[in-house]
Each structure stands twice: as structure tokens, then as C-alpha cells.
Amino acid sequence: MKQRDIQLDSQGRLRHFLTIEGLKQQTLIDILDTAENFSTVGTRKVKKVPLLRGKTIANLFFEASTRTRTTFELAAKRLSADVLNININTSSTTKGESLLDMLRNLEAMHCDMFVVRHHSSGAAHFFAKHVAPHISVINGGDGSHAHPTQGMLDMFTIRRHKPDFTALRVAVVGDILHSRVARSQIHALNILGVPEVRAIGPRTLIPAEAESLGVHVYNDMKEGIRDVDVVIMLRLQRERMQGALLPSENEYYRTYGLSPEKLALAKPDAIVMHPGPINRGVEMASSVADGPQSVILEQVTNGIAVRMAIMSMVLGRPNEEQEAN
């Protein structure tokens, strides 16, 4: 028998949100549709709905983050949940407390959800495997494995501009080897039925298994970007690099940086995305990042609605015991 996906309950509903890989298309569409409903909350006078009143969500960040942590926090607060931000560098793990001891302590405080960001791939799965049954885990990025909420907010942003996924050509450009964002995006694009996903970057930064993910690999940026509808630029992750995978930032920009000239090769109405933080003048020109085709700040805004949708779908799951009665 096939082992059940740890992130789904017996009814196939999300009980954790750890990775996009393996999810059904309908689940992704439900997330996008629900997020569409939540997107109006941020524009109202009272930017809050009472959906998760009484729930406690702990943000466990073992790795630095500004955008992801603050948008998770805002999303939880707009759902009326109580939020604990635990910065692990200053917490008792530095005093020798083990990860599992810390988990047990947080459980004893009656938390309902952990949002986990960790530098090791598989960390969120580890948490999901060991938490008490009533607790849900959301992956806020693990190593170079997955960053599923970022992947979904990118899909939401794409759909806002290009509603039909089955008519799109999407290019993901840059350091795909170290990018958990790229992995989550590629899985989501495939599941949503995008017919052509291109991975553009130097040989040293494209993983060997790229083709098996269903992408077309291009080492020449000008060739790869031609006629695409969406250009997703990735951050150059120097902190994850070992050895000399790159010549220099200058040369990288000349070859793979998004300049106005290279962008002109894409479709005229192509949108430009970047998960942030941007290295201006390395991945892209400032004039492109701030230009009319850029939707980079929309991605940040959309991140709140998408995270609200995922949190409420996971925590709003009808209780399985209740259903059995």
C-alpha cells in the first residue's frame, strides 16, 4: 500500500503544509480561491476577521527572515490568532535544549500551529512527524528543499495577471540549485498545468535532476527568455554556496542578470517576479525591479492573503473524531 502523505488527513485535506509536491490540482486551486477572498481584508478599515480567534500560532524561525516571518505574523494576526515569535538564536536551544524538548514545551503551552523555517532540508517534516496530533505544521522554508507558501503566493500573483495557467510559458532564472523557492514554484507550475517551464542559469547552478522535474533547461539567457509570459528571477544565494560556482557578480549580471534589453526579448506584457530580497545590479537592474512590468511588491502583499488561506484551511479542518461520531 502506498504510504499516506503525512501532510494530508484521512479525507485528503491539508493537515500540515510542508511541500507542494504531490498535492492535487484542486487543492492548489482551493488555496488560490480562498486567498482571493482574504485579499479584501487588507483593504478594509478593520483589517481582521475572527476566524482563528482563540488559536495560538508559534513562528519558529531557526534562520533569518524578514518578509516571510512578518507576513506569517500579519496573516495570523489578521485571522485573530495569537502569535508567538520565537527567534531560535536567542532561545534556550543555545543553552543546550534539544529540538524535541522545545517542541514538548511549546505543546504544553497549548499551541495549535507551528510555522517552521530551518536551514536543514526536511526540518518541517521532522516537526510534523513528532508533534502531537492536534498540532499543524507549516513549512516556512527548509534548506534547499521547499518553500511552499512562497510557491503558492507566486502562483496567486501569476493568476492575477495571467488567469489561464494552461496558456503560459514561464522562465525561472538564476540559482536553481540552491533555491527551495524554485523547487516549490516548479512543482506548482506543473500541477497547475503550465505547458512550458524553463530553467535558465549557468550549468553550475542548475541541479542535475532538473529535466526530471519537467523543465526545459537553458544556459543561454537570451534564448531562454524569448517569448515567455512570466520571468521569475531568483536571488543569488551566496550563503548556501560552497566553492567557486560563480566567476564574479559583475559577470553574472552580464550573463544572467535581467537588464531592460534582455527583458525586451520576453513577451511585451510579460511580468517580472522576484521572491526577495533583491541584489540590485546582480540578478536584475534597478530599472527593471522598479519598472512597469515588475510585480515584486504585489508578491509581498499577496503573501499575506495566501498565508491566511493556508493557515485557515489547515486549522479549519473539521475534526476527524467529530466526523466519525
Added chain:
Amino acid sequence: MTDISNVNTLLDKMAESIQSKCQTRQVSDPLMIGIHTGGVWVANALHPRLGLKEDLGTLNISFYRDDFTRIGMHPQVEPSSLPFEVNDRHIILVDDVLHTGRTIRAALNEIFDYGRPASVMLAALVVRSGKELPVCADVMGIRLNLTESQHIKLTGPDPLKLELQESK
């Protein structure tokens, strides 16, 4: 059994009743808000009958439900849209069926997250038995005494029809 076959007659009666209520309460230029999905259909039918100037507002009360942890999310419903300021305005809140009163409790909570209206008048096409909260309609199309196993459902939007169903 009172006649539920002609929804248009019920709507005409409601429009007339809203007008006279507005007159006695000295309400001028009211705003109208319909509750998704059936309430929006009814509001769409009442709006031109009353000749209201401002666009119809719509509410999706999913985020305010008190049974969220039992029934979960329904992503299909359209988001709320109130294309006006509600502060100090008179509001006619419209729903298809007033039953337990829980939907109206949720709708009032949501409206107050947009601002502080001067007044809210509740108009429901059908008021049925089974009230659980102290909520009454100011205007109604028809009142029905139904048993727990009987359900009244509005189908639409064109044509609007009321159907009485019996569950086993």
C-alpha cells in the same frame, strides 16, 4: 399553505414594505447589502424596484461563521465587496431565508468591521421557524412554519424560485 410559487409577488410586497418603513423611520438614501449567495439574488431584484442610487454591496460571511471549525472553508463563494463608506449610513441588509439568525449575527459583525452604520434594517424573502438568536426581520416576503426536516431553498438567479424539500 401560503403560496411560495410566485417570488416576484413576494419581492414587490417587500419593496413596498421597505419603502414605507423608510418613510416612517425617516431614512433617506439607504444603502443595500446582500448576503451571498441567495441574499445577493434577492437584493439584486429589490435594488431596481427601490431605485437606489448607489451600487449594491455584497457580503461573504464565511470568515465570521460560528461553525467554522465544524464545516471548514468554502473557497467558491465570492469575496465581500462594499463599494461605499458605511459610516453614518442607513443600511438595508438582505438575505434569502432567515432561519436560526446566526448568519445575520455574522453579517452584522462583518459590517461593523467596515464602519459604524447609522442603522440596519433586515429584509428577508422567507422567515422560517427555528430561531436560535434574538434576530427578527423588519421586512419579509413570507413567513413559513416548517418542521426540522423541512428545508426551504432559493434557486436562481434567473428565474428566482423557492423550493420546499423534505429530508429523511
